[in-house]
Amino acid sequence: MEPLASKIRPQSLDEFIGQEHLVGLDNDGTKAGPLRVAIENKHLFSFILWGPPGVGKTTLARIYAKALNAEYFELSAVSAGKDDIRQIVEKGGTLFGPRILFLDEIHRFNKAQQDYLLPAVESGKLTLIGATTENPSFEVIPALLSRCRVFVMNELSPDDLHKIIARTNIPIAEDAAQWLIDMSAGDARQMIAMIENTQSLYKEITIETLKQTLQSKFLRYDKKGDEHYNTISAFIKSMRASQPDAALYYVSRMIESGEDPKFIARRMVIFASEDIGMQDSQALVVANAVFRAVETIGYPECGINLSHGVVYLSLAPKSKAAYYAYLAAQADAKKHGNLPIPLNIRNAPTQLMKDIGYGKDYEKYTNEDLLPEKLRGTKYWKDEGTHSD
Secondary structure, X not given: OOOHHHHOOOOOOOOOOOOHHHHOEOOOOOOEOHHHHHHHOOOOOOEEXXXXXXXXXXXXXXXXXXXXXXXXXXXXXXXXXXXXXXXHHHOOOOOOOOEEEEEEOHHXXXXXXXXXXXHHHHHOOOEEEEEEOOOHHHHOOHHHHOOOEEEEOOOOOHHHHHHHHHHHOOOOOXXXXXXXXXXXXXXXXXXXXXXXXXXXXXXXXXHHHHHXXXXXXOOOOOOOOHHHHHHHHHHHHHHHOOOHHHHHHHHHHHHHOOOOHHHHHHXXXXXXXXXXXXXXXXXXXXXXXXXXXXHHHOOOOHHHHHHHHHHHHHHOOOOOHHHHHHHHHHHHHHHXXXXXXXXXXXXXXXXXXXXXXXXXXXXXXXXXXXXXHHHOOOOOOOOOOOOOO
């Protein structure tokens, strides 16, 4: 059975809802948005669509490719890799019409993968349409970004979402429709999925049945919502409790939900020092190696590297002594401000500084307390041994 989102997906600009600044016409029809002009004039060029989820990036790419009578390929950077790009580049093209690659979540491609894509775009073998929810200035390599125009797509307005609800031809009470619009936060894809799932489960769409449907979704995951924070919290706490099975489950859940692998790896690097610390300093080396692997390999293969690191960090002995020492020193730095540094350990690059005592009687190896006078005798570092609190 064809999904509702597919049934009502616009096939032309006349059916497209939202993004008036890109595809709309002014009141007298004399001025059009840049993407409308490009589509109507069949202008071929590479571009990136940057905006929040569910605002029509995939739909616009398909409309563009259809208008140019192009051979169209669609990949998600979450699961695609170099081999997928190679197959498309090496695949024999049609005699007529351009070849367009739509790469969803292009920010998931690491530098090496983007570098591999660059020659095909430069040579014209492929016209690239990238889609991203992240700022392409930071996530797309400069060489590729310079060959693409960036179009910013906006969150859909409540009026846009009302029009999309009407297009479903499914009876929905006004209060339920408003609840849907508020819940979706401008994401048409999420809203349409809620309508379809609720109708399938309960037939009638009311606020109550919508809430029941929302609660029943198994892998509900919003990178800015509670499920995001709940899952990463469960992941960290599972490693802290030295439970590799639980930690592997939560990292797999994040991977399958499309979480940014660099976000997961960054948390692991922090964990290596915060929760393991001096009990196994090799943990920081492993965590950094995992982060580097994520940067150079990307999804899906870097899931193996993440899992390798997760098991190591979970099984490593734990101590927060170094972390607690940092917090205590940080508290004193905030409380007391810039206390005078002892003269004998100050830098003395000039004769004047030496004359007034900077660096005087400095010894490399000394038992003398080198803290500022007010804090002398303070002990931040306390080797508390292994624990998993």
